Amino acid sequence: MSAYHIVLDTNVLIAALRSRRGAAHRLLLLVGSEKFTLHVSVPLVLEYEDAALRLVGQSALTSEDIDAILDYICSVAVHHEIFYLWRPFLPDPGDDMVLELAVAGHCDFIVTYNRKDFAGSEQFGIQAITPQAFLERIGAYS
Numbered sequence: 587m588s589a590y591h592i593v594l595d596t597n598v599l600i601a602a603l604r605s606r607r608g609a610a611h612r613l614l615l616l617v618g619s620e621k622f623t624l625h626v627s628v629p630l631v632l633e634y635e636d637a638a639l640r641l642v643g644q645s646a647l648t649s650e651d652i653d654a655i656l657d658y659i660c661s662v663a664v665h666h667e668i669f670y671l672w673r674p675f676l677p678d679p680g681d682d683m684v685l686e687l688a689v690a691g692h693c694d695f696i697v698t699y700n701r702k703d704f705a706g707s708e709q710f711g712i713q714a715i716t717p718q719a720f721l722e723r724i725g726a727y728s
């Protein structure tokens with residue numbers, strides 16, 4: 587079976603950057619592996635950057651560290667331009683952006699800590715799943 591296609595919700599990236607423990611960090615370490623294919627869009631990467639830069643001064647991460655992480659993510663992810671907008675579908679417009687990307691990328695999963703925010707994504711064949719559940723699915727959680 588081919589690797590799953592996923593979109594990482596911003597909350598997962600931020601959790602991974604805040605702590606080296608836990609499923610989010612383990613998942614971030616697997617970005618670029620053959621375990622899954624990550625999908626991004628310009629708006630999502632800009633959201634990642636905005637949220638991650640707020641960690642500067644609150645963690646050991648520097649803005650250069652964050653730039654390097656985001657550059658790496660962008661170098662290994664599949665990029666999409668989103669043209670088909672059918673907002674609003676979800677209560678939060680930021681979540682609509684993630685769902686639109688997942689639909690455009692024919693993704694299997696949106697990996698998020700806020701699964702209930704993506705209620706209805708199943709209509710598009712996309713499952714909202716936690717990092718731990720996703721790692722278990724790909725056999726990378728112990």
